[in-house]
Amino acid sequence: MTQGSGPNRRAVLVGLALAAPVVAAGCGGSHDKSSASKSPAAHDSGHDTTIMIIRHGEKPGSGDPGFDEAGKQDKKSLTRRGWERSHALPRLFLPDSGAPASGSPSGASGTPSASASANGGGAPTGSGSALLPRPATIYAAADQGPHAGAHRMRQTVTPLGEALHLQVNTDFPEGNEKGLAAAALAATAPVLICWEHSRIPPIVEALGASQATGVPKVWPDRFDLVWLLTRRSGTWTFRSMPQHLLPGDAS
Structure with missing residues (x-):
C-alpha cells in the first residue's frame, strides 16, 4: 500500500x-x-456626429392656403411661401448651387413658379449660413401609411434631397421620435431632420442632447431656424441659426 x-x-x-x-x-x-x-449600446456607439433639425416650411392659416405638388389646394401641404422656402433650402447647404431642383407645384394660381423658386422668392442670392455642413442623410416625417402625418415635412426637404442626390428617409412617423433619434445617431453624418415643431424637443431629448447649453424647451414660433447639434468626445453643443433665405426672415 x-x-x-x-x-x-x-x-x-x-x-x-x-x-x-x-x-x-x-x-x-x-x-x-x-x-x-x-x-x-449597438444603436449608439457614442461616436462624434452632427445633427441638424429644421421645422417644415410655412403652413396654411389666416386665409393662406396650402398647395400640393400638382397645384391643388391641400391643407396638409405647404403654402406659397412654404414652397419658396423649400426651393431656396439648397442654398443654405449649397451656397454656390444654381437653381434648386424641380418639383414645385405649377399650373395653379398662388403657387410658386420655377423661376420664382430659382430666385428664392425674391430672397437675396447667396443668403443663408455658410457654417452649415452639407447633409449626408436626410429624414422627414412619414406622410404615407397608417401613421402618416402632413406632407409638409417631406415637401420641405425634397428639393434639397434632389440637389444632393439623396433619398429622403420617411420611415419614421410623428410620435416615434425615439426611433428616429436612434436611427439618426447611427446614420452617416451630417444628418438633417425636418419635423413638426412641437415634436422637435422630444427628438433632442432622445438624442441625449437636451442638457446642452442653450437648448430651448420649445421650438420658437418660427419657420426660419436651424438647430445645430454637435457631439464631440461624448459632449453635445448647441447652436440656433437663422436661415436668411426669404424676405422677412428674422436675424
Missing part, C-alpha cells in the same frame, strides 16, 4: 496541474463577458 500510494499521489498532482490552466481560462472568460456588457 505504501509503495502504491506514491504513483497514485503523483497522478493526482499531475491531473491538478493540467486542470489549472482550464480553470484560469474559465475565470478569464467570465471577466471578459462582464467587460463586454459595459460597452455602449
